[in-house]
Amino acid sequence: DAGVIQSPRHEVTEMGQEVTLRCKPISGHDYLFWYRQTMMRGLELLIYFNNNVPIDDSGMPEDRFSAKMPNASFSTLKIQPSEPRDSAVYFCASSQTGTGAFFGQGTRLTVV
Amino acid sequence: QKEVEQNSGPLSVPEGAIASLNCTYSDRVSQSFFWYRQYSGKSPELIMSIYSNGDKEDGRFTAQLNKASQYVSLLIRDSQPSDSATYLCAVNTGGFKTIFGAGTRLFVKA
Numbered sequence: 001d002a003g004v005i006q007s008p009r010h011e012v013t014e015m016g017q018e019v020t021l022r023c024k025p026i027s028g029h030d031y032l033f034w035y036r037q038t039m040m041r042g043l044e045l046l047i048y049f050n051n052n053v054p055i056d057d058s059g060m061p062e063d064r065f066s067a068k069m070p071n072a073s074f075s076t077l078k079i080q081p082s083e084p085r086d087s088a089v090y091f092c093a094s095s096q097t098g099t100g101a102f103f104g105q106g107t108r109l110t111v112v
Numbered sequence: 113q114k115e116v117e118q119n120s121g122p123l124s125v126p127e128g129a130i131a132s133l134n135c136t137y138s139d140r141v142s143q144s145f146f147w148y149r150q151y152s153g154k155s156p157e158l159i160m161s162i163y164s165n166g167d168k169e170d171g172r173f174t175a176q177l178n179k180a181s182q183y184v185s186l187l188i189r190d191s192q193p194s195d196s197a198t199y200l201c202a203v204n205t206g207g208f209k210t211i212f213g214a215g216t217r218l219f220v221k222a
Binding site: 031033035042043045048050055056091093095097098099100101102103104105106 | 144163200214
């Protein structure tokens with residue numbers, strides 16, 4: 001398996017624009033997590049899915065953030081409109097029930 | 113109180129020494145515990161999982177769990193410069209929600 005695949009690896013966008021981050025989890029994994037990492041706040045859990053169903057989105061900072069998982073092999077995290085304070089590295093991770101999660105390479109988002 | 117707490121370090125040890133990394137968690141119902149290693153500019157990499165009280169060894173790494181004290185630790189024996197990284201403690205709380213600590217930076221001096 002190729003592991004968790006995220007795209008794009010880097011994204012630079014202007015404030016106010018819509019940003020969509022994409023993730024393909026490891027086949028057979030039933031959990032998918034979206035994290036955001038910054039120097040100040042560390043690795044924060046934004047939302048996680050079990051069998052494509054959102055379980056807990058309490059970490060999503062604002063209504064500007066939304067996430068979907070239309071099927072077992074694809075998820076998106078969308079920010080609309082984006083703001084400079086959204087600049088961070090966004091990670092997608094997947095796991096099987098109760099086991100450790102495997103991370104993608106991350107998307108480095110810069111909002112100018 | 114943060115859900116998962118770690119000393120941010122940096123922790124500096126000489127090559128060949130034992131590095132000891134510690135983590136405490138607040139949710140008593142937590143059942144699964146993990147250690148990740150993250151090199152600068154890279155994604156976290158799972159290195160150890162532990163689910164029951166006691167020690168679990170894997171090569172130079174030993175994870176220790178004490179659920180009564182809500183304490184998890186990672187020992188790295190014969191530390192190498194290549195072990196220099198940030199080590200993240202992660203805990204599965206109820207519902208398999210995985211929460212990470214802030215991480216401990218480890219420097220191994222050659």
